[in-house]
Amino acid sequence: MFSFANKEFLSQNTKKDFTKYVNPFVGTSKMGHVFPGATVPFGMVQLSPQTNFEVMFDEDGAYNRKTYEYCAGYQYRDTTIIGFSHTNFSGTGHSDLGDLLVMPTIGPLILEPIKSSSTKKGYYSTFSHDKENASPGYYEVDLSSYGIKAELTASERVGYHQYTFPKSQEAHIILDLVYNVYHHENKNIWTFIRVENDSLITGYRQTKGWARTRTVYFAMSFSKPFKSYGHEKYDSIKYDGFYRRFEQNENFPEMAGKDIRAYFNFNTDEGEKIGIRMALSPVSTIGALKNLEAEVPEWDFNKIKQQAKNKWNKELSKIEVETMDSRQKVTFYTALYHTNLSPILYEDVDGQYLGLDQNTHQSEGFTNYTIFSLWDTYRALHPLFNLTQTERNNDMIKSMLAHHDQSVHHMLPIWSHYANENWCMIGYHATSVIADALAKNVGDFDLEHALKAAINTANVRYFDGLGDYIDYHYVPDDKSHSSVSKTLEYAYNDWCISQIASKAGRSEIMNQYSKRSEYYKNVFDSNSGFMRPKLSDGSFRANFDPMDTHGQGFIEGNAWNYGLYVPQNLPYMIDLMGGKKQFRYHLDSLFAMEIADKYIDKHEDITRDGIIGNYVHGNEPGHHIPYLYNWTDKPYKTQERVRTIMKAMYGPAEDGLCGNDDAGQMSAWYVFSAIGFYPVTPGSDEYALGSPLIKNAKLELANQKTLNVVVENQSPQNIYVQEVSINGKLIVGTKLKHKDIMNGGTLLFKMDRTPKKHE
């Protein structure tokens, strides 16, 4: 029968396949903190293997420091798997989630995962990369300890498992509700399971972790009825109900407790496949059942796998590139893939979602998203969305406004996930996302609402030194940690608010926040030439080490790097710092200087992997710095730096990220830089020109137009831009206007192996 679904299937198949250029293992070694599992673009489910659980504990069973490596549950060097979790952050610098770990096993039932490599007690399987594959929306691995092949795919809200078993009278599928990514134990608040019938269960898990009050509801459907089931409770919590009346642990359909693990038993024939469809919901098990029915109503693993692939091709095809070599192509498309993993969808198919006020809300006129790692993503990820994901970025802004409306603090999100504000990092960068969308005419969100939300946020005096910032016109270092970083970022955010006010035609507010946007001047020490911690008495702090990233008024950066953060007025900052030439010396020194070991490893996000000289690419405060040469007497040095960084810090293999991908920000930097420009000042309509890495690119813009980026005379040596033109019109200077991009046509770079003389 020829159905519409088939037609779509065929038509997708005739299109180009970009997923083959994506290597989901990129960044899964070292500190990339990404996951190789199955997900669809911005999907609520990230179904991914959790590896080497035994190394998370020392011999005594206590957590060891390596937890940080497991922010997304997986390390490429590992050799054991304990199961597949349905939620994983991509590239974050702190973690949570890991919900609903599922593991198939055979043999005598073992219900606790391995916890120590010495005893080998607990369920786990060895695995090898030879028998492991991943592509967008699909992951497979042989669980060699059990002879089980595991395959995973996903829709937006449903994780789909397919396990191929050997013949066994003791086949099990374990649902481990105890397992958590990161600070594993004692993170559960409550768990609840109902065995609705012999092939469907529902339930929820409630945790307190990075998100203080978080609940994930689920509905889990098995393709084959289990022959028996049961659970164990691993906590010591007693309750007074008369459950003692029952043989609760076996075949009793209602389970609850802080820490429970359930199992489902099967007889399997050789090669028998058992499927699991696990639907999630932010609000209820009824919601999860709706999601299941709407997205994966039937047992057809390959269909869902193909749909996931199609969804990925739809997104990846928005930027079609030709590269100098195939490794670059994989690096590029994997970066593009990584920019489509979060923020994630956070609502049921009927639009119900959990709000920050812990009430169930209905999204009206938008789709709700969560996971806003804004200190990272406002820099390049949201600006990238303003080229290729405008509808989603609009929804994300509306989600942020809903967050504000539901916030008892009346604040836009700082770092939020799953109906919680986790308060991670500094600034109020939602204002930047809003300002950037406005600067680029993206979205139809309510401008007055956005302005009000931004102003509310910027005036919560108890927030992170903000009252002092308002009173002193800088954050005094004796009153607040990271005082300089906060002063610089608040000032930038205030500039963003002035831009929003300007769009709203509110000149008084614009002026007010323009003034606040200049407060960065108050922490510049002309004697040392650095942005420097200032005390409440107006004096600069003594004992200042501009190399140190700790206790020097900065966070995740030092004065050399972070002190250059005045994107709203770079010419003035450069004047402060001695003018174009003097500032260029600063940059030259930054990239060239030796950095002493004592400054490394203090923070896990600043490692040798992500450093060139004293420039830290592995963390965000420096992401705009390579482009700052554009404002100096030697703009061509930007071209050198960005090409160096793209070559040194990114790659097509598991070690291809030099630090946390930070919810896509690191990858967004690459995507922009590879096509030749970068949003140094989000909230403005300008990009700084760099040196494209690709040979050419075709951007399918949201307004249905196409921008062709053509790079003439491209080669690994020809890193210097001689001339840039847009539709034949020469670009004078080093800036590209957003509207020139959006008009479509051809952006032509002419390259050569020597810098163009600065005119």
Add this chain to the structure above:
Amino acid sequence: MFSFANKEFLSQNTKKDFTKYVNPFVGTSKMGHVFPGATVPFGMVQLSPQTNFEVMFDEDGAYNRKTYEYCAGYQYRDTTIIGFSHTNFSGTGHSDLGDLLVMPTIGPLILEPIKSSSTKKGYYSTFSHDKENASPGYYEVDLSSYGIKAELTASERVGYHQYTFPKSQEAHIILDLVYNVYHHENKNIWTFIRVENDSLITGYRQTKGWARTRTVYFAMSFSKPFKSYGHEKYDSIKYDGFYRRFEQNENFPEMAGKDIRAYFNFNTDEGEKIGIRMALSPVSTIGALKNLEAEVPEWDFNKIKQQAKNKWNKELSKIEVETMDSRQKVTFYTALYHTNLSPILYEDVDGQYLGLDQNTHQSEGFTNYTIFSLWDTYRALHPLFNLTQTERNNDMIKSMLAHHDQSVHHMLPIWSHYANENWCMIGYHATSVIADALAKNVGDFDLEHALKAAINTANVRYFDGLGDYIDYHYVPDDKSHSSVSKTLEYAYNDWCISQIASKAGRSEIMNQYSKRSEYYKNVFDSNSGFMRPKLSDGSFRANFDPMDTHGQGFIEGNAWNYGLYVPQNLPYMIDLMGGKKQFRYHLDSLFAMEIADKYIDKHEDITRDGIIGNYVHGNEPGHHIPYLYNWTDKPYKTQERVRTIMKAMYGPAEDGLCGNDDAGQMSAWYVFSAIGFYPVTPGSDEYALGSPLIKNAKLELANQKTLNVVVENQSPQNIYVQEVSINGKLIVGTKLKHKDIMNGGTLLFKMDRTPKKHE
């Protein structure tokens, strides 16, 4: 201005006031387990003082055994109060609740309640009964330690506090989310508070107790803005969010944790009143705000107090009695009051409620109720509702059917509260409530649905020996505790199902369950003459002590009492036991025999207070027994017994209940017996006639008709009924038909001081 509200107010005032005959302190001493606080009929809020917290702990801070006395938080002998909680069971034999303890204090802030009488540390106030008053819907007390007068009233979903303060710069209102009734500590799962503005907070508390997974949401509004606020967290739970960035404990509007106590500070003038409106919701803080707005939109304590009084008069006036003395009148109306306290409303004003599946549901075509203490209340409370609360009883049955539909076990409630089944006690007596309503033509619930739910319930093999009961035709004592009690009750419940099936015209099902209803015969031991534990091999168990209430196949009763539980076929049971005369000897012995101390105090529900001979009135299995003389050769002995019991076991003062009121069952026994008849066999349309205590009564029946019970020649000595007639027609025998009651008119008892000879 003359408004509708005023008109209603005046018109109510002109009606008779029955509330003055209610003494809410009746049963607050010893083991009545009732509360004296403010509530409206069947209201969701029971706002009541919590006393002498220090006696719940021994010197080491461990719970001591006296906890059981505090099932409703209050003991009349106590001299200290630690605050006012918004939820309290009425008369239950196990406990939970005590949500959202509020306490006003002055002086230096003390945030933990007193825990030990020796150290006197912690907040608390002494109080005296001289400065304490309670009437239906209203409670007041002087908190002498602080010089604060506390007044409480309530609507269905809102508790209204009014505190009159002395002059103070340090006045506080404490919201203690740690406090729980019963097994106080370690009962919280999570608590959450938002300070929405300077006079409104919202939040929830989640507990695991008798109800395993229970959450109460609230919205709390203050009549005066607080000048400052804060909280302390008393648990050791850590979470990973960056809350360390804040001075969280003071004036930070978002609080969460397992165990938190919040405080709100005020300056007060001498005699200044501060009001609190605390709205509850089963589903959300939005729901609580809706309830607040709908029920108590403004600050008028006296209006809400008057409305509560009016609501009580509406219910109490349904049975208007004249008594021989004023003490009896108080006893009667307090009993009637106690029959209107639970089941409670359990839905928001918009019909949203939490289902047993932990999902939010909308009640369609009914009002949702919770707190079903069915092993107690099916006996006389629900039958009483079938006279005077038919609409509510219909809603309760629909609530039970919803419970069934949401139950993963596909069972009707056993003992359920707050969207949880707590599995307390035995049998599946929801079937009795349904059968009784059908026998009396009450309600419009779906009969087929009810039959299906009853059958499902009666066939859950893993439930409490039910599989064995089905297989063996009795519950074998070697397989299940309380084997005889279960066999007897299952057999009765199965008879109820046969009655439901009969109404549905399903003769096959009727016959099937009629057969099961005879299984009681299988545990009758003709040798001993008792219902007796039987083993799975078919033999009766050796070592049988019919006096003992423990380990003898019964629960909360012994073979002498509980063994008489065959309400569905008393003539046959009496034949089994030797015929009318022999059975009368059994009853005579039961009421006359000395009971050894060793049989007392084993269970807290069997105390000397509730015992006559070996007859235990303080617990339910015997409630029908005084009426069983009607089936013997000397029916008049029923008249003696019931008059004796009414006199000995009930009274108008704090000691007026001889045992737990059991959610109204004990009081319902009194209400029925006082007007002269009792539903010995719920599910039939017959009542057993007793000896009325009142002089006359006017029952406002649900069908708008009126039954006048007229007692001629009534006196304390004239306890024997000579003649009973209904509308002039003599009643032959000792039974009264429900339809005779519902036709209205006059039920005439003629009394004398000697028994009428049995014809």
